[in-house]
Amino acid sequence: MSLTVPEKGWFKAPTGSERLWIGLALAWCMVLTLMMPFWHLRGKQNSTGEAYRVKPADFAARVARFVDANKVGELAGITVVAPAPGTDIYLQAQMWRWYPVLKLKKDQTYRLHVSSLDLQHSLSLQPMNMNFQILPGYDHVLTVTPTMAGEYSIICNEFCGIGHHMMVGRIIVEE
Amino acid sequence: MSTIAIAGTPQASEPPANVAGNHPAGAVRKCDTTGLPVCKTAERYVKLNAVMAVVFLLVGGVSALLLGLTRWPSVHLLPVDWFYRILTAHGLNMLIFWIIFMEVAILYFVGTTLLNSRLASKALAFTSFAMMLTGALLVNAMVFTGRADVMMTSYVPLRAHPGFYLGVILFAVGTLIGVINFFATVYIAKRDHTYEGSVPLVAFGAIAAAIIAVVTLLHGAIVMIPAFLWSLDLIGQPDAAWYRLVWWGLGHQSQQINVAAMVSVWYFLAHITTGAKPLNQAVCRGAFVLYILFINIASAHHLLVDPGVGATWKIWNTSYAMYLAVLASMIHGFTVPASVELAMRKKGFDKGLFGWLFAAPWRNPGFSAFFLSLVIFGFLGGITGVTLGTQQINIIAHNTLRIPGHFHTTVVGGTSLAFMGLCYYVVPLVFRREYAWRGLVRVQPYVFAAGITLMALAMSFAGSYGVPRRHWDIEFSGAPFSPGFDAAAHFMMGLVGVGAVVAFIGLLVFILLTVHAVFLGRSNEGRAMTAW
Secondary structure, eight states: OOSSOOOTTOOOOOOHHHHHHHHHHHHHHHHHHHHHHHHHHHOSOOOOOOEEEOOHHHHHHHHHHHHHHHEEEEETTEEEEOOOTTSEEEEEEETTEEESEEEEETTOOEEEEEEESSSOEEEEEETTTEEEEEOBTEEEEEEEOOOSOEEEEEEEOSOOSTTGGGOEEEEEEEO | OTTTSOTTOOOSSOOOOOTTTTOOTTSEEEOTTTOOEEEHHHHHHHHHHHHHHHHHHHHHHHHHHHHHHHHSTTTOOSOHHHHHHHHHHHHIIIIIIIHHHHHHHHHHHIIIIITTOOOSOHHHHHHHHHHHHHHHHHHHHHHHTTSOOSTTTOOTTSOOOHHHHHHHHHHHHHHHHHHHHHHHHHHHHHHTTOSOSSOOHHHHHHHHHHHHHHHHHHHHHHHHHHHHHHHTTSSOOOOHHHHHHHHHHHHHHHHHHHHHHHHHHHHHHHHHHHOOOOSOHHHHHHHHHHHHHHHHHHGGGGGTTOSSSOHHHHHIIIIIIHHHHHHHHHHHHHHHHHHHHHHHHHTTOOSTTTHHHHTSOTTOHHHHHHHHHHHIIIIIIHHHHHHHTSHHHHHTTTTBTHHHHHHIIIIIIIIIHHHHHHHHHHIIIIIOBOOSSHHHHHHHHHHHHHHHHHHHHHHHHHHHTTOBSSOSOTTOTTOSSOOOOOHHHHHHHHHHHHHHHHHHHHHHHHHHHHHHHHHHSOBOTTSOOOOO
16 A cells, blocks of 8 residues: 555556556657657747847847838837848837837748847737747847738736836738 | 565565664654554644645735736736735745645655654754745745745846845755755664665655755755845846746746655545555556656756747757656556545445446545546646647747646646645644534535636636736736737636635635634544544
8 A cells, every 4th residue: 555665576567457558658658759849840830949149238239220220100109110021120128118110021031039128028929829038138039921911919928027017019010 | 586485484684674663762652543653753843834834825825816806807906016026925825835834744744654763853853944934934024025026936137135035045945954854764764674675655755756856956056046146246147048947947846846745645645535555556656756857857848938948959858858757647647546446446336437436435525635636637737738838839828827727727726735635634633633614624625626727727718818927917008009808818817816716715714624623623632533
């Protein structure tokens, strides 16, 4: 029994249905093990973790240069930029806003650089519900190809202080 | 070898077990119910740790109610600053203080009673308890005075008052001392030959939990000491990605202490409520070994959408390692109910496929809490956990309410519920007091299980609509844009509130009845406990 010392000779191979169950469970674990790399090669959406070290001040300077070069307007007090397809684009996370508003073209590919100037944040694209962790000191690069036109929200879903719930940004995708 | 030995011939140099144990005179009593030896020193510290566990459970429970009532959109009770403050308090009091105080109590009980030994050191037990209590009080003082609004994870560069990190460190070191005292007890039991052969299965599980605890607490020291020094401005800010990597070596592995302890409690309760015996001890023990070996690298699944760690690293660590730890849980998920089935069939409840299950002692709160814990942990917790730990699925789940939806079925519906079931035996056997209002006690596990299941499922569904965790307002008042979640998500958030209220009622019933039993319950000294 479980509370007393086991009888001598307890160390023996499983038999019967217990053996069958362990076999099935192990086989299932192997299926799971193979599925993740398989889907990494086969699936379209993966987190590769591509990132480069960057000082927050340097990242802010790159964002400022990017905004100056591609500015097209303003939305809810936030600068809107329309970068050329195929280029490197920037998104800055900061207590408590996403900057700037990005206007992208459908079916074009961009390299999106995201980093934080202060705390940890998390980029949550709605309503697609895709989520990526954003850290200060790390330029997180996401290769993005929007496939549907429309207006999308970016919310922050890593706690970043009292104004956390107000940290909402926007990505606009045009035909 | 034993087949050719002639009876009475000494086979090995191993002397017979010292059945009287190694207790000094007067330091042991025989349990009036089970006949097991109870070390009086250990008993005192089992009581102290268990009482503190329940006190912090109450703090965490009241916090849980307030959080549930805030995330229920039509109630939205707390103001924003208090929401995050209470959320920080809830995580720490529940996941750390309630569970770890309880686990130290379990270790002392297992090391002494099941191994028929005295507790190795009274001084270490006192030091451990004093440090843990000081640490827990310090952390709570910091949190409730608004000096540590950093969540349980305290991700740098979020910064708390140095007292917060100091409190966590004190608690962790205190726990480590308790674990060392347990290992010392296991050692002297072996040295003094207080048992013969291998340790009992429940003790084996507890040793596995204690080994994982040591590795966990070392990660805690590696990450918390720099954070403490940084909060004092003695060193620069620790790297955010490094902090997350090492913190999850603490954060995830500590959940595996809970799993190993909970599974040991399952074996304990299955035996004490139905007389179940494991089918094959080698299988059960092997599964515990898998936990020890493979759970550390599985912590990587918390970083599946992080920058700085590559896809190969993520996939290797989360898949290969994780599934062997999953295999361990799948094995226990078979062997535990199978042992109950065999025990029930042997008693004559042999009708059909599930006759043994219908005839099980469902009115015994020790059994119902154990079995509900097994079902909630195994089906809801296990399946959601494996799903969320997949690279691609994690993209649509990271930091949404699907994550707390998952871990409330493992840690609350699983571990906490199993520990409640354990208390229904600890109070009569260790405190030697009987529960009053026994009808209410019988209902409690069902109420708590129903509430927590409703809440966790609603959280998971809301999360799959994108509703974030750790978030005060999904109306996003004051934000430049509004994402406008689906109406179904708002409905689910209402169910989160309802589930939280029901679970809180179950929790409150447990706490009130337990506190009443401990302080005012009828004594059963000198006779067996009243059977459930």
